Amino acid sequence: MAEIYHALGLHMHQPLGNLLALHNSNERWEARQILWCYDRPTRMLEGYEDVARLHMGFSGTLLKQLEDDGVRQTFHDVVDVEDFLARYRRSNIEFVGSGQFHPVYPLIPDTDWEAQTAWWIGLGRHLLGRERFEGFWPPEMGFCMEMIPTLARLGYKYAVVDCCYIKPKRPMRWEEIRYRPWRARYDGAEIVVVPRDRELSNAQLSGLDPGWFQHEVYHRTKSCDFPALVTTWTDGENGGWFRGTAVQGGFWGYFYRPLLDRYRAGTLGFAPIHISEFIRRFPPTEEVDVHRGAWNTEHHWGGDFTQWTGSLLQKKGWDEIRNASSYYQKVKRAFDERGPASSDPQEVRHLITHAYDLILSAETSCHFYWGSRWVHRSFDELEQAYFLLDTAMTKLGGGPDK
Numbered sequence: 001m002a003e004i005y006h007a008l009g010l011h012m013h014q015p016l017g018n019l020l021a022l023h024n025s026n027e028r029w030e031a032r033q034i035l036w037c038y039d040r041p042t043r044m045l046e047g048y049e050d051v052a053r054l055h056m057g058f059s060g061t062l063l064k065q066l067e068d069d070g071v072r073q074t075f076h077d078v079v080d081v082e083d084f085l086a087r088y089r090r091s092n093i094e095f096v097g098s099g100q101f102h103p104v105y106p107l108i109p110d111t112d113w114e115a116q117t118a119w120w121i122g123l124g125r126h127l128l129g130r131e132r133f134e135g136f137w138p139p140e141m142g143f144c145m146e147m148i149p150t151l152a153r154l155g156y157k158y159a160v161v162d163c164c165y166i167k168p169k170r171p172m173r174w175e176e177i178r179y180r181p182w183r184a185r186y187d188g189a190e191i192v193v194v195p196r197d198r199e200l201s202n203a204q205l206s207g208l209d210p211g212w213f214q215h216e217v218y219h220r221t222k223s224c225d226f227p228a229l230v231t232t233w234t235d236g237e238n239g240g241w242f243r244g245t246a247v248q249g250g251f252w253g254y255f256y257r258p259l260l261d262r263y264r265a266g267t268l269g270f271a272p273i274h275i276s277e278f279i280r281r282f283p284p285t286e287e288v289d290v291h292r293g294a295w296n297t298e299h300h301w302g303g304d305f306t307q308w309t310g311s312l313l314q315k316k317g318w319d320e321i322r323n324a325s326s327y328y329q330k331v332k333r334a335f336d337e338r339g340p341a342s343s344d345p346q347e348v349r350h351l352i353t354h355a356y357d358l359i360l361s362a363e364t365s366c367h368f369y370w371g372s373r374w375v376h377r378s379f380d381e382l383e384q385a386y387f388l389l390d391t392a393m394t395k396l397g398g399g400p401d402k
Helices: 018-023 028-045 060-067 069-074 081-090 110-128 145-153 174-178 198-206 210-221 251-265 275-281 312-341 345-362 375-395
Strands: 004-012 054-058 094-096 158-162 182-186 189-196 228-235
Touching: 004 028, 004 210, 004 275, 018 028, 018 060, 018 069, 028 054, 028 081, 028 251, 054 060, 054 110, 060 069, 060 110, 069 081, 081 110, 110 145, 110 312, 110 345, 145 182, 145 189, 158 275, 174 210, 189 228, 198 210, 198 228, 210 228, 210 251, 228 275, 312 345, 312 375, 345 375
Parallel strands: 004 054, 004 228, 054 094, 158 189
Antiparallel strands: 182 189
């Protein structure tokens, strides 16, 4: 019988400023529950360090809030943020990287991929205590082959993708497609893509019984004649399954710990593993392509990105992001050429850098997720960015020219 392994991941994310916004509204209880979701994982791993193999990804917009002194002071009576971050740094959790402002990568200008990715790495190193991040979690699971050179250049070894987008180069059984990591190559660069089992992940999100999961994994992998990796990955802070204060009835007490107890007892039938370890032990040799797409949302299929692009205002928002990003590149080139001769190069550099930060922030998927309701947030940030870039251009001896 083939060796069967399970890689379990949790994705943590909050829109920028959302924790304080909830606190300042009538949703303080929701903010508390969310923060407990961040405090809870390392506590639930206590006593299971020998068998637990957990993956976690934090969006850059969440990490920026956890770094913020205002957030820490506001919620000091709920959680000690520095304490739980210190516990994360001491843990054996495999953290995966992401984008600084949680963008849907295939929808933003590819000239911004480097900054979104590299800026997250700097923040992740600072807060999570890892020098390297081998895995990458694409925000909203938005992935395309063109991302591979950027990810590989910045040191990533693997990326998690939705199983339904794997495009084999030969006929394959469905369990091969789902339960094997693959090599993917674009423009001379290469990365390993790890398929996420969509159906089992959906079950993990909303509540499941460890016995049912054990049975399902067995039946899904019983025809595997290769070392199989079953990867399940979901949000780790949404719904009562994760947020509920009765821990024994939720994800950690009802599902995760009992699963590890069965593994210890030798009755589980598969082994928890970190993806990086699986790849080192069973390096993939075969290559696939990956279709462009994101994960399915509540209302839409992810392959056409309709959740983020369906309305006229959403489309206009993306048009303006492309315009602003292009204008930033033009001003930056002008600074590289004429900046040293300007009257105050440090001020001009600051204007350009601040503007770019606003453009990257405008690209967050949350601004576009809710139909047309939040797109104005992106426009507000782009308007500020245009003002800063216009000011910089004027100081460089040229007028505003977008």
